[in-house]
Amino acid sequence: xxxxxxxxxxxxxxxxxxxxxxxxxxxxxxFKPQELYSKKALRTVYDRLAHASIMRLNQASxxxxxxxxxxxxxxxxxxxxxxxxxxxVTFNHLDAIKDFIQDAPGILNQVDETFRQLIDTYCGLSAGxxxxxxxxxxxxxxxxxIRVSIFLKDKVQNSNGRFVLPISxxxxxxxxxxxxxxxxxxxxxxxxxxxxxxxxxxxxxxxxGSFELYGDRVLKLGTNMYSVSRPVETHMSGSxxxxxxxxxxxxxxxxxxxxxxxxxxxxxxxxxxxxxxxSETGFRLNLFTTDEEEEHAxxxxxxxxxxxxxNIEATQEPGRQAELSRILGxxxxxxxxxxxxxxxxxxxxxxxxx
Amino acid sequence: xxxxxxxxxxxxxxxxxxxxxxxxxxxxIMVYWHALDVGEHPPAQAVFARGIAAAGGHFICVGTSSGSxxxxxxPPKGTNVTVSEVLEEHRDAITDIASxxxxxxxxxxxxxxxxxxxTLCVWSSGEEFTLLSKILAFGCSCSSVKLWQGxxxxxxxxxxxxxxxxxxxxxxxxxxxxxRWIYALDLAPQTGKV
Numbered sequence: 118x119x120x121x122x123x124x125x126x127x128x129x130x131x132x133x134x135x136x137x138x139x140x141x142x143x144x145x146x147x148f149k150p151q152e153l154y155s156k157k158a159l160r161t162v163y164d165r166l167a168h169a170s171i172m173r174l175n176q177a178s179x180x181x182x183x184x185x186x187x188x189x190x191x192x193x194x195x196x197x198x199x200x201x202x203x204x205x206v207t208f209n210h211l212d213a214i215k216d217f218i219q220d221a222p223g224i225l226n227q228v229d230e231t232f233r234q235l236i237d238t239y240c241g242l243s244a245g246x247x248x249x250x251x252x253x254x255x256x257x258x259x260x261x262x263i264r265v266s267i268f269l270k271d272k273v274q275n276s277n278g279r280f281v282l283p284i285s286x287x288x289x290x291x292x293x294x295x296x297x298x299x300x301x302x303x304x305x306x307x308x309x310x311x312x313x314x315x316x317x318x319x320x321x322x323x324x325x326g327s328f329e330l331y332g333d334r335v336l337k338l339g340t341n342m343y344s345v346s347r348p349v350e351t352h353m354s355g356s357x358x359x360x361x362x363x364x365x366x367x368x369x370x371x372x373x374x375x376x377x378x379x380x381x382x383x384x385x386x387x388x389x390x391x392x393x394x395x396s397e398t399g400f401r402l403n404l405f406t407t408d409e410e411e412e413h414a415x416x417x418x419x420x421x422x423x424x425x426x427x428n429i430e431a432t433q434e435p436g437r438q439a440e441l442s443r444i445l446g447x448x449x450x451x452x453x454x455x456x457x458x459x460x461x462x463x464x465x466x467x468x469x470x471x
Numbered sequence: 472x473x474x475x476x477x478x479x480x481x482x483x484x485x486x487x488x489x490x491x492x493x494x495x496x497x498x499x500i501m502v503y504w505h506a507l508d509v510g511e512h513p514p515a516q517a518v519f520a521r522g523i524a525a526a527g528g529h530f531i532c533v534g535t536s537s538g539s540x541x542x543x544x545x546p547p548k549g550t551n552v553t554v555s556e557v558l559e560e561h562r563d564a565i566t567d568i569a570s571x572x573x574x575x576x577x578x579x580x581x582x583x584x585x586x587x588x589x590t591l592c593v594w595s596s597g598e599e600f601t602l603l604s605k606i607l608a609f610g611c612s613c614s615s616v617k618l619w620q621g622x623x624x625x626x627x628x629x630x631x632x633x634x635x636x637x638x639x640x641x642x643x644x645x646x647x648x649x650x651r652w653i654y655a656l657d658l659a660p661q662t663g664k665v
Contacts, residue, residue: 150515199628199652244628245564245587245612248652249517284650291611292629293647300644303636319650 131217133170139227148234153257177415178404184263191258192280193338198289200247202336204239205326209339232330240328284317290325475525479547486520491533503552522568526582527596534565540584558600563587569618572660579621579637585613591625593637604640615656624665626653
């Protein structure tokens with residue numbers, strides 16, 4: 118029995134997940150103009166993606182991973198200096214992904230294709246339209262204040278879960294450093310200048326990030342948080358009373374549920390959950406230090422924070438069978454390794470090694 | 472959302488992605504509902520109403536994502552609200568609308584509208600609104616605008632506040648005020664402080 122992840126396993130899981138995520142049909146669905154997903158829908162899609170390979174996660178580890186992802190994403194969207202920078206953050210994500218699959222030209226192509234689509238779809242939008250997108254995304258994350266130890270350590274998040282807004286560093290591209298007042302007369306000629314001081318320590322940015330397929334993004338948001346080895350913990354306790362209203366919202370029946378489920382079924386038609394043959398094959402990933410800790414976390418997770426995951430089967434509609442078989446065929450991964458289901462390594466170590 | 476204070480009544484106006492609602496000031500009844508015409512917009516464009524101001528004694532102006540400004544004629548009481556005019560000067564989504572908070576000097580207009588591209592339009596309200604001046608954008612979205620004593624105060628996405636003469640459109644002051652996008656401006660009418 119093999120107890121440890123090997124480089125081959127790591128590469129495999131990475132390749133599988135990235136291949137699934139950048140699947141052409143899946144991307145086509147994502148690029149269609151549509152409303153923001155509900156929290157349930159997003160969580161379900163995320164679950165599917167996380168299980169696109171031979172890696173397995175228990176409910177507790179899955180919850181923790183999802184919390185991490187949502188808070189990291191909230192951080193990146195919130196801290197964007199100017200609205201258009203959310204596109205640079207996305208490009209940073211894609212650059213890092215391309216780094217993971219350098220030796221797989223087929224998948225690399227898919228990612229580049231998505232890159233081009235992003236450039237075509239978004240580069241022409243105005244700042245106002247980007248701000249609208251950003252604020253719509255932020256509505257999704259409203260009232261989420263889970264504390265993440267990597268953020269607490271770096272002092273980008275306070276102990277109450279709120280993010281720290283920096284008051285130093287480069288101002289956004291296109292903004293002047295605050296302080297100057299210019300006055301003009303009726304003819305439009307400058308007649309006076311005064312200055313005021315601020316508590317901040319701002320500087321002019323040196324250059325704008327690149328929006329091309331390749332280039333220096335300049336912005337650090339969206340780059341790999343784990344490029345330096347760190348502990349990754351999320352804290353549930355002390356999450357504020359605003360959760361009560363949050364939970365209430367989740368229990369109100371969703372009148373558009375049927376529509377949403379149909380959409381999900383279409384979307385997930387291309388995402389196949391790999392079921393390891395037999396009871397012990399596949400790798401289970403545990404984000405806690407022991408199995409007992411993981412179990413304990415599952416039992417003590419506050420009710421308000423439990424994600425109600427919808428289980429969707431790929432649609433059985435006859436017309437889609439052929440198409441589905443073809444997509445599933447594309448997603449086929451060679452049979453899972455006959456290895457043990459012993460607790461996996463820390464996710465951190467997994468990603469570090471790549 | 473905004474309280475629209477008219478000489479005869481106060482209405483609460485709400486804007487959303489579906490349309491515009493007007494309520495009596497105690498929230499008791501909905502006086503008027505105006506649905507936004509989705510057909511006007513190209514697909515993949517967000518549809519919404521944004522920017523509310525009361526003007527000229529019996530008008531309420533509301534902006535839309537297509538750039539048009541709807542002018543509603545409000546009766547002193549009751550629900551007989553009608554669309555008096557649609558102003559089509561802007562090409563980008565309206566961000567904010569302001570009406571004169573103090574005493575306008577002659578020819579200064581009493582309503583200013585702003586859009587996502589940063590263009591500002593100064594109007595004189597009436598049965599037919601007249602465009603008095605158009606202040607062209609300088610490449611930045613104007614997110615918030617106020618009008619006082621014939622001076623337009625505008626907040627921009629690049630953190631600048633600019634003051635213009637409403638009547639002529641001339642720039643009188645430019646302040647590098649903030650390091651981030653300005654979301655809102657407020658003005659104290661008694662003192663003229665922003």
